[in-house]
Amino acid sequence: MTTCASVARTHRVLRAGGALLGAAALAGSLAGCGAGWERPAPSTTVVTVTRGQPAPTPAPDPAPAAETSLEDLLAALEVPAGVQVVLSDGVHHASTPTTQQGPAWSTIKVPLAMAALDAGVIGADNAALRQAITLSDNDAAMQLWEALGAGPVAASAVGAIAEVGVPAERLRPEFSPFGQTQWPLEQQADFATTLPCRGGVVYDLMGQIDPSQSWGLGLIPGAHFKGGWGPDPDGTYLVRQFGTLPTAGGVLGVAIATRGSFAEGTQTLSTTASALQQALAATPVPAARDCHAPA
Structure with missing residues (x-):
């Protein structure tokens, strides 16, 4: 399978060797990559925090009964x-x-x-x-x-x-x-x-x-x-x-x-x-x- 990345590599090789054979075909392939060949957009994670009701304040312990002599x-x-x-x-x-x-x-x-x-x-x-x-x-x-x-x-x-x-x-x-x-x-x-x-x-x-x-x-x-x-x-x-x-x-x-x-x-x-x-x-x-x- 030919990908946009492989077409680009082939194009660079041909230019380096001075060869013009097949340039038109490669140009067409590169044109096909055009705007569709983009880096993926960065993913975004959304965190939703639900705040519950505050815990009720506990009632104080009853005071101990006073000692009797x-x-x-x-x-x-x-x-x-x-x-x-x-x-x-x-x-x-x-x-x-x-x-x-x-x-x-x-x-x-x-x-x-x-x-x-x-x-x-x-x-x-x-x-x-x-x-x-x-x-x-x-x-x-x-x-x-x-x-x-x-x-x-x-x-x-x-x-x-x-x-x-x-x-x-x-x-x-x-x-x-x-x-x-x-x-x-x-x-x-x-x-x-x-x-x-x-x-x-x-x-x-x-x-x-x-x-x-x-x-x-x-x-x-x-x-x-x-x-x-x-x-x-x-x-x-x-x-x-x-x-x-x-x-x-x-x-x-x-x-x-x-x-x-x-x-x-x-x-x-x-x-x-x-x-x-x-x-x-x-x-x-x-x-x-x-x-x-x-x-």
Whole structure:
């Protein structure tokens, strides 16, 4: 195929050689290229930009609810008559002028179990350890006491954990020496806040209390607790519990106690725990102590 470019090259060759033969024919071919032989016009790309509507400005996050002090929370807490509630750091509420103090009863089994583990006289899988905490078994607790050496040796070991004086001998013949320890609720609540850090397997077991004893604080999901109960000399029962409650900021130590019959006491503490749970859920409180916060 003969193109306009090839015709032009041939024309230049003939002129260079001085040949005139075929010039007329070439002239005709070049004339045929004429105006039809043009460089292609440069291409043009058109870009169309469509501008959408601007994104709406997001609404600001609602301001967080103001924190309520533990004192104010407890002041507004509606609990049955005769109950005392103590939160960590000494904040307390009593519905009667009389504070509900008295023997620790089975709540002392927590530092007793910790002392036995610390002394190395039992292992973490010890059956008596589990029974003493989850079932509040008195015979199992006595095994731990005797494993520590009983008497002054055991009393000193348990007292060092709880930071309280523990009797070395029986004060009431029908009850254990350690169960008669005077352990104030304020001290118990503060002691409870240290348990996630130092309680180890004992603290874990406090989260596995038998359902038959899961009244009171046991009604609150995530609570780790231990209960204790027993009669005063006049037959009135002191019913008490202590432990930790989960909050957004960490654990909150709590101790509660009341007096009456055993059945009345458990019902009163259950009502109290439910009120406390609702108050903590509805009212932001200051960040509680946790294992990473200083004591």
